[in-house]
Amino acid sequence: MRLLRIVSFLLCSSMYGSSFAGESHARCLAMYVTGQYGEALSACSVEFSSTADAQVAYYILGEMHEYGRGLPANLEQAMKYYELSAEAGYPPAMLRIANYYSDSESEKALNWYVKSGRANWTGSGYSLSRAGDMLVEAGCYAKAVGYYLASSALGYKHEVDISTIAGRPESSAKCDELIHESDNQ
Numbered sequence: 001m002r003l004l005r006i007v008s009f010l011l012c013s014s015m016y017g018s019s020f021a022g023e024s025h026a027r028c029l030a031m032y033v034t035g036q037y038g039e040a041l042s043a044c045s046v047e048f049s050s051t052a053d054a055q056v057a058y059y060i061l062g063e064m065h066e067y068g069r070g071l072p073a074n075l076e077q078a079m080k081y082y083e084l085s086a087e088a089g090y091p092p093a094m095l096r097i098a099n100y101y102s103d104s105e106s107e108k109a110l111n112w113y114v115k116s117g118r119a120n121w122t123g124s125g126y127s128l129s130r131a132g133d134m135l136v137e138a139g140c141y142a143k144a145v146g147y148y149l150a151s152s153a154l155g156y157k158h159e160v161d162i163s164t165i166a167g168r169p170e171s172s173a174k175c176d177e178l179i180h181e182s183d184n185q
Helices: 004-016 021-031 038-043 051-067 075-087 091-101 105-117 123-135 141-154 174-182
Strands: none
Touching: 004 091, 021 038, 021 051, 038 123, 051 075, 051 091, 075 091, 075 105, 091 123, 105 123, 105 141, 105 174, 123 174
16 A cells, blocks of 8 residues: 555656655645645645745645545635646646636636646647637637647647638637737736
C-alpha cells in the first residue's frame, strides 16, 4: 500500500508541477495525493514564498472544495481557489474555470480557454480546440479555424473538419464581441 501511495504521488506530481520550490508545496501535494486531506488542508493553506507554490496549492484547495475531500463540498468556494490559481498562471486551473463557465458565460469561458491554450502546457491543444468550438457555436468561423489549426499544430486531434466551416459567413456582432475579448489575452 505504501508503494502505491508513492507511485501515486510521483504520477500526480507531474500533473500538479514537478519542481517543488518549497517544502510546504511538496507537503501540500504529498498529503493531498495520498488522501490525507486534513493535513493537506493545513499544508496548502500556509503563505507561500513563490507563485509556483501558491498556484498549485490554490488548485489543490479548489479540488478539495469541489469534491468534498476533507471538508464539505462547496463549488462556489472551489471556483474562488481555481481563480486564484489561474490568476497566478496555473494552466489546469484556467481550463477548469473555462469548462465551468462554458455552458453559462461564453465570453468568460472563451477567454479562459484562450489563456489556457496560450500557456504552453500539455492541455494547450485541447484548450484551443474548445475555444474553436465556442466560436463555431457563435458563428465566428474564421477565428475558429485559426484556433483549430493552432490546436492541430500542437498535436491535438479535434473532431471538426475544418473544410466544412472555412469560408462560412460570420455573425459579425457576436464575433466582434467575443473575438475582441479573446484577442486581448
